[in-house]
Amino acid sequence: MMLEASPDEIYDIELEHSLLEANAKLAVENRALLDKHGITAIDFMGAIGSGKTTLITKMVERLKNRLGVAVFNGDATTSSDADAISAQNVPVVQIATINGCHLDANLVGKGLKKIELADLKLIFIENIGNLICPAEFPLGSKARVVVVSVTEGPWMVRKHPHMFLGAEIVVINKIDLAQAMEVSVEELVNDVHKLKPDIKVIPTSTKTGAGLDEFEKALLAV
């Protein structure tokens, strides 16, 4: 059914109602709760297969004996990432979005109620593997990390520019495969800097360990 009213029957009202505000407000609440407990949350975004889980696991391995670390794993349906990180014996919260394409502040807020915050200093939040949707939904984290890998080809940054504008750290992962993939790490780094000149870009390989010291340092400096 299509309704057509004549112009004299039409009324307008002005509204200024933000559709992103509900999430943004919850993100601020999450942040306040985290700040109260002296916890820094860091949100990891990146495509499926970019290496988010492995990078987080490597960082947890390095940090867990020095400070309290927990991991939130967003996944549309499976718990495979949460299972992998659970082997590290740190608190892991699996957040199933049931096919939703991004985590939101509400889900993260619920997750924060599920764990003991008292002993924590750092929470890594692994977002859904997706380079578009999570950008619009802040979670309350203090910094956002975008992970791209050379196996995704040479155009990942150009194809998803918006994702990088809101990030504080960018990881170019799997650099041990750069030559085989015929992808220039330097050009990917340059692409990121074209979008955001001062952003920290760290080339890494979880296989060789390249860049992991620098990445750890960058996470601790957030």
Added chain:
Amino acid sequence: MHELSIASGLVEKLLDFAEKNPEKKIVEVLLAVGELSHIEHEQLRFCYEAITAETPLEGSRLEVEKIDAMVKCPHCSYRGRPKYWDGALSGIPVPTLECPACGKTTEATDGQECAIKSLRFTENSALAS
């Protein structure tokens, strides 16, 4: 597809409005969507039509107004439109945070929003005649 969650939030608000104002029939919704937001207008419209089917909003139009990006530079005094990356890929210039004046990183001041700007409605009594 996050357009679906945004459209759902929008429709929830509108149905709330419709319930509180049963004499008003919404015919058009105007959204303001920022250039820096990651929201695809056509997908948003598609989702809107799909969710409003068989609701009091069925048949209403969703119009989207693009809000230009604006940036300010904390390093120099620049304020204005962002620098665009022309040769990126698509032929569509990509807005960046590089300061057009000093080349450092700017902060976005406008162009990230997604908001309901106005509603257009008719009074149901007028339609009944």
